[in-house]
Amino acid sequence: MQSVEVDAESIIRVITPALDQSRHKGQAGKIAVIGGCREYTGAPYFAAISALKIGADLSHVFCTKDAAPVIKSYSPELIVHPVLEESYSVREEDKKIIACKVLAEVDKWLERFDCLVIGPGLGRDPFLLDCVSEITRHARKSNIPIVIDGDGLFLVTNHLELVSGYALAVLTPNVNEYKRLVQKVLSSEVNNDDATQQVLSLAKQVGGVTILRKGKSDLISDGDTVKSVSIYGIPRRCGGQGDILSGRQNSLYFYH
Ligand SMILES: NC(=O)C1=CN([C@@H]2O[C@H](COP(=O)(O)OP(=O)(O)OC[C@H]3O[C@@H](n4cnc5c(N)ncnc54)[C@H](O)[C@@H]3O)[C@@H](O)[C@H]2O)[C@@H](O)CC1
Ligand SMILES: Nc1ncnc2c1ncn2[C@@H]1O[C@H](COP(=O)(O)OP(=O)(O)OP(=O)(O)O)[C@@H](O)[C@H]1O
Numbered sequence: 001m002q003s004v005e006v007d008a009e010s011i012i013r014v015i016t017p018a019l020d021q022s023r024h025k026g027q028a029g030k031i032a033v034i035g036g037c038r039e040y041t042g043a044p045y046f047a048a049i050s051a052l053k054i055g056a057d058l059s060h061v062f063c064t065k066d067a068a069p070v071i072k073s074y075s076p077e078l079i080v081h082p083v084l085e086e087s088y089s090v091r092e093e094d095k096k097i098i099a100c101k102v103l104a105e106v107d108k109w110l111e112r113f114d115c116l117v118i119g120p121g122l123g124r125d126p127f128l129l130d131c132v133s134e135i136t137r138h139a140r141k142s143n144i145p146i147v148i149d150g151d152g153l154f155l156v157t158n159h160l161e162l163v164s165g166y167a168l169a170v171l172t173p174n175v176n177e178y179k180r181l182v183q184k185v186l187s188s189e190v191n192n193d194d195a196t197q198q199v200l201s202l203a204k205q206v207g208g209v210t211i212l213r214k215g216k217s218d219l220i221s222d223g224d225t226v227k228s229v230s231i232y233g234i235p236r237r238c239g240g241q242g243d244i245l246s247g248r249q250n251s252l253y254f255y256h
Contacts, residue, residue: 029056036063040121041070047247086125119152149246165207
Protein backbone atom coordinates (compact mmCIF):
# COMPACT_ATOMS: atom_id res chain seq x y z
CA MET A 1 0.00 0.00 0.00
CA GLN A 2 1.19 3.52 -0.84
CA SER A 3 1.17 6.14 1.90
CA VAL A 4 -0.86 9.21 1.11
CA GLU A 5 0.83 12.50 1.73
CA VAL A 6 -1.63 15.03 3.13
CA ASP A 7 -1.48 18.80 3.12
CA ALA A 8 -1.49 19.21 6.90
CA GLU A 9 -1.30 22.99 6.77
CA SER A 10 -4.51 23.26 4.71
CA ILE A 11 -6.29 20.79 6.98
CA ILE A 12 -5.31 22.77 10.07
CA ARG A 13 -6.55 25.98 8.44
CA VAL A 14 -9.90 24.37 7.65
CA ILE A 15 -10.54 22.81 11.07
CA THR A 16 -9.30 25.68 13.28
CA PRO A 17 -12.33 27.77 14.21
CA ALA A 18 -12.29 31.44 13.23
CA LEU A 19 -12.20 33.97 16.06
CA ASP A 20 -15.75 34.99 16.74
CA GLN A 21 -17.01 37.82 18.96
CA SER A 22 -19.98 35.80 20.20
CA ARG A 23 -17.92 33.04 21.78
CA HIS A 24 -17.22 32.76 25.46
CA LYS A 25 -14.30 31.35 27.40
CA GLY A 26 -13.95 27.63 26.96
CA GLN A 27 -15.68 27.26 23.62
CA ALA A 28 -12.37 27.03 21.76
CA GLY A 29 -11.30 24.15 23.97
CA LYS A 30 -10.60 23.11 27.54
CA ILE A 31 -7.77 20.62 27.66
CA ALA A 32 -5.74 18.89 30.35
CA VAL A 33 -2.33 17.29 30.49
CA ILE A 34 -1.75 14.42 32.93
CA GLY A 35 2.01 14.52 33.43
CA GLY A 36 4.88 16.08 35.32
CA CYS A 37 6.91 14.57 38.15
CA ARG A 38 10.12 15.25 40.08
CA GLU A 39 12.37 14.74 37.06
CA TYR A 40 10.23 16.12 34.26
CA THR A 41 8.59 19.51 34.50
CA GLY A 42 9.34 20.72 30.97
CA ALA A 43 7.38 18.07 29.09
CA PRO A 44 3.93 18.80 30.61
CA TYR A 45 4.60 22.52 30.27
CA PHE A 46 5.40 22.20 26.55
CA ALA A 47 2.29 20.08 25.95
CA ALA A 48 -0.03 22.37 27.91
CA ILE A 49 1.29 25.67 26.56
CA SER A 50 1.28 24.48 22.95
CA ALA A 51 -2.42 23.62 23.26
CA LEU A 52 -3.01 27.24 24.32
CA LYS A 53 -0.81 28.63 21.57
CA ILE A 54 -2.78 26.80 18.93
CA GLY A 55 -6.00 28.31 20.22
CA ALA A 56 -7.43 26.44 23.22
CA ASP A 57 -8.99 28.68 25.87
CA LEU A 58 -8.02 26.77 29.01
CA SER A 59 -5.15 24.42 29.66
CA HIS A 60 -4.77 22.41 32.87
CA VAL A 61 -1.90 20.26 34.15
CA PHE A 62 -2.34 17.43 36.68
CA CYS A 63 1.10 16.63 38.05
CA THR A 64 2.88 15.58 41.24
CA LYS A 65 3.14 17.92 44.21
CA ASP A 66 6.86 18.49 43.59
CA ALA A 67 6.37 19.40 39.96
CA ALA A 68 3.48 21.82 40.43
CA PRO A 69 5.25 24.96 41.76
CA VAL A 70 7.86 24.62 39.04
CA ILE A 71 5.28 24.36 36.25
CA LYS A 72 3.21 27.19 37.75
CA SER A 73 6.29 29.40 37.74
CA TYR A 74 6.80 28.86 34.00
CA SER A 75 3.44 30.33 33.11
CA PRO A 76 0.51 32.11 34.74
CA GLU A 77 -1.69 30.88 31.90
CA LEU A 78 -1.71 27.27 33.00
CA ILE A 79 -4.00 25.89 35.70
CA VAL A 80 -1.87 23.46 37.66
CA HIS A 81 -3.22 20.77 40.00
CA PRO A 82 -0.66 19.22 42.39
CA VAL A 83 -2.56 15.97 42.83
CA LEU A 84 -0.44 13.03 41.67
CA GLU A 85 1.75 11.10 44.11
CA GLU A 86 4.83 8.94 43.63
CA SER A 87 5.73 5.88 45.75
CA TYR A 88 8.49 7.69 47.65
CA SER A 89 5.95 10.03 49.26
CA VAL A 90 3.32 7.41 50.16
CA ARG A 91 3.48 4.76 52.87
CA GLU A 92 2.53 1.26 51.73
CA GLU A 93 -0.47 1.14 54.08
CA ASP A 94 -1.78 4.49 52.78
CA LYS A 95 -1.63 3.66 49.07
CA LYS A 96 -5.26 2.62 48.67
CA ILE A 97 -6.68 5.72 50.30
CA ILE A 98 -4.27 8.06 48.53
CA ALA A 99 -5.15 6.47 45.17
CA CYS A 100 -8.85 7.14 45.88
CA LYS A 101 -8.06 10.76 46.77
CA VAL A 102 -6.05 11.28 43.58
CA LEU A 103 -8.86 9.89 41.48
CA ALA A 104 -11.50 11.96 43.29
CA GLU A 105 -9.47 15.14 42.67
CA VAL A 106 -9.16 14.42 38.95
CA ASP A 107 -12.79 13.28 38.67
CA LYS A 108 -13.97 16.66 39.96
CA TRP A 109 -12.65 18.17 36.74
CA LEU A 110 -12.70 15.40 34.19
CA GLU A 111 -16.12 15.97 32.63
CA ARG A 112 -15.20 19.57 31.81
CA PHE A 113 -12.38 18.64 29.48
CA ASP A 114 -12.72 18.33 25.72
CA CYS A 115 -9.52 16.36 25.42
CA LEU A 116 -6.66 14.96 27.56
CA VAL A 117 -2.97 14.39 26.91
CA ILE A 118 -1.72 11.56 29.10
CA GLY A 119 1.98 11.00 29.61
CA PRO A 120 4.36 13.89 28.92
CA GLY A 121 6.86 13.84 31.77
CA LEU A 122 4.80 11.39 33.80
CA GLY A 123 7.76 9.24 34.83
CA ARG A 124 7.49 5.53 35.50
CA ASP A 125 6.74 5.24 39.18
CA PRO A 126 4.48 2.18 39.61
CA PHE A 127 2.08 3.79 42.11
CA LEU A 128 1.70 6.90 40.00
CA LEU A 129 1.11 4.80 36.87
CA ASP A 130 -1.56 2.76 38.68
CA CYS A 131 -3.41 6.00 39.47
CA VAL A 132 -3.05 7.17 35.87
CA SER A 133 -4.45 3.84 34.64
CA GLU A 134 -7.60 4.57 36.65
CA ILE A 135 -7.75 8.13 35.33
CA THR A 136 -7.50 6.73 31.79
CA ARG A 137 -10.35 4.28 32.49
CA HIS A 138 -12.53 7.11 33.82
CA ALA A 139 -11.75 9.33 30.81
CA ARG A 140 -12.68 6.47 28.53
CA LYS A 141 -15.94 5.86 30.38
CA SER A 142 -16.77 9.54 29.88
CA ASN A 143 -15.89 9.35 26.16
CA ILE A 144 -13.19 12.00 26.43
CA PRO A 145 -10.68 11.93 23.58
CA ILE A 146 -7.15 11.13 24.78
CA VAL A 147 -3.72 11.63 23.27
CA ILE A 148 -1.15 9.26 24.79
CA ASP A 149 2.50 10.30 24.66
CA GLY A 150 5.80 9.86 26.51
CA ASP A 151 5.52 7.68 29.61
CA GLY A 152 1.80 7.27 28.94
CA LEU A 153 2.94 5.06 26.05
CA PHE A 154 5.15 3.09 28.42
CA LEU A 155 2.00 2.53 30.51
CA VAL A 156 -0.39 1.55 27.72
CA THR A 157 2.15 -0.66 25.95
CA ASN A 158 2.19 -2.74 29.13
CA HIS A 159 -1.59 -2.43 29.59
CA LEU A 160 -3.07 -2.39 26.12
CA GLU A 161 -6.56 -2.95 27.50
CA LEU A 162 -6.55 0.71 28.61
CA VAL A 163 -6.87 1.89 25.01
CA SER A 164 -7.69 -1.19 22.98
CA GLY A 165 -10.85 -0.60 20.93
CA TYR A 166 -11.15 3.04 22.03
CA ALA A 167 -11.51 4.99 18.79
CA LEU A 168 -11.05 8.32 20.61
CA ALA A 169 -7.45 7.46 21.56
CA VAL A 170 -4.43 8.74 19.64
CA LEU A 171 -1.00 7.26 20.40
CA THR A 172 1.99 9.38 19.38
CA PRO A 173 5.07 7.12 19.64
CA ASN A 174 8.63 8.24 18.95
CA VAL A 175 11.16 5.79 17.58
CA ASN A 176 11.70 3.91 20.89
CA GLU A 177 8.05 3.95 21.88
CA TYR A 178 7.04 2.67 18.44
CA LYS A 179 9.54 -0.16 18.66
CA ARG A 180 8.15 -1.24 22.03
CA LEU A 181 4.56 -1.09 20.71
CA VAL A 182 5.37 -3.14 17.62
CA GLN A 183 7.18 -5.75 19.69
CA LYS A 184 4.32 -5.99 22.16
CA VAL A 185 1.36 -5.84 19.79
CA LEU A 186 2.65 -7.47 16.61
CA SER A 187 5.32 -9.66 18.21
CA SER A 188 7.77 -8.52 15.52
CA GLU A 189 10.43 -5.91 14.84
CA VAL A 190 9.95 -2.52 13.16
CA ASN A 191 9.86 -2.94 9.38
CA ASN A 192 10.89 0.28 7.69
CA ASP A 193 10.60 -1.27 4.22
CA ASP A 194 6.87 -1.64 4.67
CA ALA A 195 6.24 1.07 7.25
CA THR A 196 2.75 2.03 6.04
CA GLN A 197 1.45 -1.53 6.16
CA GLN A 198 2.95 -2.04 9.61
CA VAL A 199 1.43 1.10 11.14
CA LEU A 200 -1.91 0.11 9.60
CA SER A 201 -1.69 -3.40 11.11
CA LEU A 202 -0.68 -1.95 14.46
CA ALA A 203 -3.64 0.46 14.59
CA LYS A 204 -6.00 -2.30 13.50
CA GLN A 205 -4.61 -4.72 16.06
CA VAL A 206 -5.13 -2.21 18.89
CA GLY A 207 -8.77 -2.00 17.84
CA GLY A 208 -8.86 1.12 15.69
CA VAL A 209 -7.01 3.59 17.88
CA THR A 210 -5.10 6.19 15.89
CA ILE A 211 -1.33 5.75 15.78
CA LEU A 212 0.83 8.74 14.87
CA ARG A 213 4.33 7.39 14.32
CA LYS A 214 6.76 10.31 14.62
CA GLY A 215 9.79 10.43 12.37
CA LYS A 216 11.20 12.05 9.24
CA SER A 217 7.71 11.60 7.84
CA ASP A 218 4.98 11.17 10.40
CA LEU A 219 2.76 8.19 9.58
CA ILE A 220 -0.80 8.25 10.85
CA SER A 221 -3.25 5.36 10.78
CA ASP A 222 -6.60 4.52 12.33
CA GLY A 223 -6.48 0.92 11.13
CA ASP A 224 -8.43 1.71 7.94
CA THR A 225 -6.22 4.21 6.15
CA VAL A 226 -2.70 5.58 6.39
CA LYS A 227 -1.68 9.20 5.86
CA SER A 228 1.75 10.72 5.96
CA VAL A 229 2.97 14.22 6.76
CA SER A 230 6.44 15.13 5.56
CA ILE A 231 6.53 18.89 6.10
CA TYR A 232 10.11 19.83 6.82
CA GLY A 233 10.76 20.98 10.37
CA ILE A 234 14.08 21.92 11.86
CA PRO A 235 16.97 19.46 11.56
CA ARG A 236 17.66 19.51 15.32
CA ARG A 237 16.16 16.66 17.31
CA CYS A 238 16.16 18.14 20.80
CA GLY A 239 13.88 17.02 23.64
CA GLY A 240 10.46 18.62 23.90
CA GLN A 241 9.42 18.62 20.25
CA GLY A 242 7.17 15.60 20.73
CA ASP A 243 5.58 17.21 23.79
CA ILE A 244 4.71 20.25 21.70
CA LEU A 245 3.20 17.97 19.09
CA SER A 246 1.05 16.12 21.64
CA GLY A 247 -0.32 19.37 23.08
CA ARG A 248 -1.12 20.77 19.64
CA GLN A 249 -2.66 17.46 18.67
CA ASN A 250 -4.96 17.82 21.67
CA SER A 251 -6.40 21.15 20.55
CA LEU A 252 -6.66 20.02 16.95
CA TYR A 253 -8.50 16.88 17.99
CA PHE A 254 -11.12 19.05 19.64
CA TYR A 255 -11.47 21.30 16.57
CA HIS A 256 -11.79 18.31 14.30
N1 LIG B 1 12.12 18.74 29.50
C1 LIG B 1 11.42 17.64 29.83
O1 LIG B 1 10.79 17.56 30.89
C2 LIG B 1 11.38 16.51 28.87
C3 LIG B 1 10.80 15.32 29.30
N2 LIG B 1 10.60 14.29 28.48
C4 LIG B 1 9.87 13.15 29.03
O2 LIG B 1 10.79 12.16 29.34
C5 LIG B 1 10.10 10.93 29.49
C6 LIG B 1 10.89 9.84 28.78
O3 LIG B 1 10.82 10.08 27.39
P1 LIG B 1 11.93 9.50 26.39
O4 LIG B 1 11.47 9.84 25.05
O5 LIG B 1 13.28 10.00 26.79
O6 LIG B 1 11.75 7.94 26.69
P2 LIG B 1 12.67 6.69 26.33
O7 LIG B 1 11.78 5.54 26.22
O8 LIG B 1 13.52 6.99 25.16
O9 LIG B 1 13.55 6.43 27.63
C7 LIG B 1 14.11 7.44 28.38
C8 LIG B 1 14.96 6.87 29.50
O10 LIG B 1 14.21 5.99 30.33
C9 LIG B 1 14.95 4.85 30.62
N3 LIG B 1 14.06 3.69 30.79
C10 LIG B 1 13.70 2.81 29.86
N4 LIG B 1 12.90 1.86 30.38
C11 LIG B 1 12.73 2.18 31.69
C12 LIG B 1 12.01 1.60 32.77
N5 LIG B 1 11.31 0.49 32.62
N6 LIG B 1 12.02 2.22 33.96
C13 LIG B 1 12.73 3.32 34.15
N7 LIG B 1 13.46 3.91 33.17
C14 LIG B 1 13.46 3.35 31.97
C15 LIG B 1 15.85 4.67 29.42
O11 LIG B 1 17.02 4.00 29.82
C16 LIG B 1 16.14 6.09 28.97
O12 LIG B 1 17.29 6.61 29.58
C17 LIG B 1 8.70 11.15 28.90
O13 LIG B 1 7.75 11.33 29.92
C18 LIG B 1 8.87 12.44 28.15
O14 LIG B 1 7.64 13.11 28.02
C19 LIG B 1 10.97 14.34 27.07
O15 LIG B 1 9.79 14.71 26.41
C20 LIG B 1 12.07 15.35 26.80
C21 LIG B 1 11.88 16.68 27.48
N1 LIG C 1 14.29 12.29 11.59
C1 LIG C 1 13.41 13.28 11.64
N2 LIG C 1 13.36 14.23 10.69
C2 LIG C 1 12.47 15.22 10.74
N3 LIG C 1 11.55 15.37 11.72
C3 LIG C 1 11.53 14.46 12.69
C4 LIG C 1 12.45 13.36 12.73
N4 LIG C 1 12.19 12.62 13.84
C5 LIG C 1 11.17 13.23 14.47
N5 LIG C 1 10.76 14.32 13.79
C6 LIG C 1 9.68 15.26 14.16
O1 LIG C 1 9.98 15.82 15.43
C7 LIG C 1 8.83 15.89 16.25
C8 LIG C 1 9.13 15.21 17.58
O2 LIG C 1 9.43 13.86 17.36
P1 LIG C 1 10.38 13.05 18.33
O3 LIG C 1 10.58 11.71 17.71
O4 LIG C 1 11.58 13.86 18.68
O5 LIG C 1 9.42 12.93 19.58
P2 LIG C 1 9.72 12.61 21.11
O6 LIG C 1 10.98 11.83 21.27
O7 LIG C 1 8.48 12.04 21.66
O8 LIG C 1 9.92 14.06 21.70
P3 LIG C 1 10.06 14.53 23.24
O9 LIG C 1 11.51 14.84 23.43
O10 LIG C 1 9.20 15.73 23.34
O11 LIG C 1 9.58 13.40 24.11
C9 LIG C 1 7.68 15.21 15.48
O12 LIG C 1 6.84 16.25 15.01
C10 LIG C 1 8.36 14.53 14.32
O13 LIG C 1 7.62 14.70 13.14
